[in-house]
Amino acid sequence: MARVLILGGGFGGIATAVALRSQLADADEVVLVDRRDVFVMGLRKTWHVLGISPLAYGERPLAMLERKGIRVVQGEITAIDPDERTATVAGEDIGADRLIIALGARHAVEEVPGLREHGFDAWTQEGLEHVSGAVAGFHGRRVAIGIFGVPYSCPPGPYELALLLADRLEERGIDAEVTVFAPTPIPLPILGAAGGELLSRRLAERGIAFQPGRVAVAVERGQVRFADGEPLPFDLLLGVPPHRVPAVLADAGLAPADGWVAVDPPTLATSYPGVHAIGDCTVIGLANGMPMPKAGLFAQKEGEVVAARVAASLRGEDPSEEFDGAGACFVEMGGGEASQVQGQFLGDDLQVALTEPSEAQRIEKERFEADRLSAWFGG
Numbered sequence: 001m002a003r004v005l006i007l008g009g010g011f012g013g014i015a016t017a018v019a020l021r022s023q024l025a026d027a028d029e030v031v032l033v034d035r036r037d038v039f040v041m042g043l044r045k046t047w048h049v050l051g052i053s054p055l056a057y058g059e060r061p062l063a064m065l066e067r068k069g070i071r072v073v074q075g076e077i078t079a080i081d082p083d084e085r086t087a088t089v090a091g092e093d094i095g096a097d098r099l100i101i102a103l104g105a106r107h108a109v110e111e112v113p114g115l116r117e118h119g120f121d122a123w124t125q126e127g128l129e130h131v132s133g134a135v136a137g138f139h140g141r142r143v144a145i146g147i148f149g150v151p152y153s154c155p156p157g158p159y160e161l162a163l164l165l166a167d168r169l170e171e172r173g174i175d176a177e178v179t180v181f182a183p184t185p186i187p188l189p190i191l192g193a194a195g196g197e198l199l200s201r202r203l204a205e206r207g208i209a210f211q212p213g214r215v216a217v218a219v220e221r222g223q224v225r226f227a228d229g230e231p232l233p234f235d236l237l238l239g240v241p242p243h244r245v246p247a248v249l250a251d252a253g254l255a256p257a258d259g260w261v262a263v264d265p266p267t268l269a270t271s272y273p274g275v276h277a278i279g280d281c282t283v284i285g286l287a288n289g290m291p292m293p294k295a296g297l298f299a300q301k302e303g304e305v306v307a308a309r310v311a312a313s314l315r316g317e318d319p320s321e322e323f324d325g326a327g328a329c330f331v332e333m334g335g336g337e338a339s340q341v342q343g344q345f346l347g348d349d350l351q352v353a354l355t356e357p358s359e360a361q362r363i364e365k366e367r368f369e370a371d372r373l374s375a376w377f378g379g
Helices: 010-021 044-049 062-068 128-136 158-169 189-195 197-203 247-253 296-314 357-376
Strands: 005-009 027-033 070-074 079-080 086-089 092-095 097-100 142-147 177-181 207-210 215-219 223-226 236-240 276-277 324-334 337-344 351-354
Touching: 005 010, 005 092, 005 357, 010 062, 010 357, 027 062, 044 128, 044 158, 062 070, 062 097, 062 357, 070 357, 086 177, 097 142, 128 236, 142 158, 158 197, 158 207, 158 324, 177 247, 189 197, 197 207, 197 324, 197 357, 236 276, 296 324, 324 357, 337 357
Parallel strands: 005 027, 005 097, 027 070, 097 276, 142 177, 142 236, 177 207
Antiparallel strands: 079 086, 086 092, 215 223, 324 337, 337 351
16 A cells, blocks of 8 residues: 655645546555645635635535545644655654645745735735725725735736726726736736737726836835835735745755745656655746746646656556646636636747637636536535
């Protein structure tokens, strides 16, 4: 009997566990560990904050996975030994024949002085009720949506939030100014200047200002201060805090404290035998010098590749499945429409584009969630 230990019950971790369970012998054990007891997709954060659809509609207890033969352990992971393929969870050491890291990214709100006191972290599920309440009760004039560091999860997300928020405020009869600021020179650098023109145009059409190249250094009551230039005043600040590798991974030697877990792009293998890493905690360099975007579909596809490779190796076969870098990420564009950032991200010829907005793609985004919840947890 073999045991595969998966650390992290997010998008990638669950996709890996379900795929593994279907490919391993019944006697083999799949163990999934997460500090939470419920899974919900990140795409629901914006819907919840804006009162479009609550988190609860997309929540699924992780314990439901046990019906598929997956053992679920809830608890904080306090230590990892990649040499021994062991994790310490709530004081208990759990060892395995294969170890898969899917712990996502840590949101370092504390790195921006004043952000916690004067703004709202719109990217962390904990505390979203406060964010939702602030948005629902907003009757001011100026809304700032701030990107406080790159990379971060779901790159189109802040722009989607701005566009949907503009719709909601208009519906409520509130004449507000919405501004998005970022340290990048254009909204989505992965698209290039020409490829991102569609998004820039959509923001401008909705009266949303974009301030590029703005490196925020602190938040004060009613304003954001930057490394250079004038402060940005606000009545409501929704922030995307800096993202960092979880400390337990840095402590284990799997990543530098100021970086991410390095993996072999086709196989997602780390430098430790029998240890793979997927999703937001990893870094995969692209041909244009940028990192692979941190998005749910990539975590899923990476996890399914790792599942196939691990299952093959445990059967005594040579693994052949490889991650091809193809993928997409939805971005709602307001007005009941959505687009997709899609393309082939790996290889020498990077091909990425933003599709024209349509109502059909917004419906497809809703189906994206429903299909996966059904496949992973049941109808």
